[in-house]
Amino acid sequence: MLLTQEHIYQLGIPLNILRQHIQIDQLLIHQQIELLEVLTGFETSNKYEIKNSLGQKIYFAAEDTDCCTRNFCGPSRPFTMRILDNMGREVITLERPLRCTSCCFPCCLQEIEVYAPPGVPIGYVNQTWDLCLPKFTVQNERREDVLKITGPCIVCSCCADVDFEIKSLDDKYVVGKISKQWTGLVRELFTDVDNFGIQFPLDLDVKMKAVMLGACFLIDFMFFENTRGEQRSGVW
Numbered sequence: 001m002l003l004t005q006e007h008i009y010q011l012g013i014p015l016n017i018l019r020q021h022i023q024i025d026q027l028l029i030h031q032q033i034e035l036l037e038v039l040t041g042f043e044t045s046n047k048y049e050i051k052n053s054l055g056q057k058i059y060f061a062a063e064d065t066d067c068c069t070r071n072f073c074g075p076s077r078p079f080t081m082r083i084l085d086n087m088g089r090e091v092i093t094l095e096r097p098l099r100c101t102s103c104c105f106p107c108c109l110q111e112i113e114v115y116a117p118p119g120v121p122i123g124y125v126n127q128t129w130d131l132c133l134p135k136f137t138v139q140n141e142r143r144e145d146v147l148k149i150t151g152p153c154i155v156c157s158c159c160a161d162v163d164f165e166i167k168s169l170d171d172k173y174v175v176g177k178i179s180k181q182w183t184g185l186v187r188e189l190f191t192d193v194d195n196f197g198i199q200f201p202l203d204l205d206v207k208m209k210a211v212m213l214g215a216c217f218l219i220d221f222m223f224f225e226n227t228r229g230e231q232r233s234g235v236w
Helices: 005-021 035-040 067-076 185-190 206-223
Strands: 026-031 047-051 057-064 079-084 090-096 111-115 121-128 135-140 145-150 162-167 174-181 195-199
Touching: 026 206, 067 206, 079 206, 090 206, 111 206, 121 145, 121 206, 135 206, 145 206, 162 206, 174 206, 195 206
Parallel strands: none
Antiparallel strands: 026 047, 026 195, 047 057, 057 079, 079 090, 090 111, 111 121, 121 135, 135 145, 145 162, 162 174, 174 195
């Protein structure tokens, strides 16, 4: 069978992800400052640079939502996050459906779906109901549990990083972490711009490394997306 250009493009995306991720054990996510949002408080679509441990840009992430959704639903909004490589090709797509943000409804908790290439599921991150701690389960493309993520009881980035530990399913081993990094008093008080770091084992499956990006963005929107010094105490 002859391969069309579209087939070649789609086959190249997983190979590109493999090359990018196989020697990576840390990712840095830097949200870009939107001047309009800072000056007016009008919620604009989020944009991020994703770098490796050397500070080299490997991806660019852009939120794809409409104006009404951003400004009426706030941090609870559903969104599509499109992750592009340095050639401008969309290599990973994140989909967050609209879900409940109250612990009173444990049957409809937060979730994010990860696709690479776009349209091909490679994993999911599901919020796990807990009265005290923010908890998530990381699943592969077959919806099989692979890892857990557990955050602190009080999610507050006051002069310190906030760590969400990546654990084995039996909770015996901490294999990595997603850290919301303290960015300074002025930026924390007057913007919702956040920096994150993700650490995971070098030999972690490359698909799960991509899924960890989805977990990071879900955590950002759930706990750190409020503006002008408002801090969420939790939505679990």
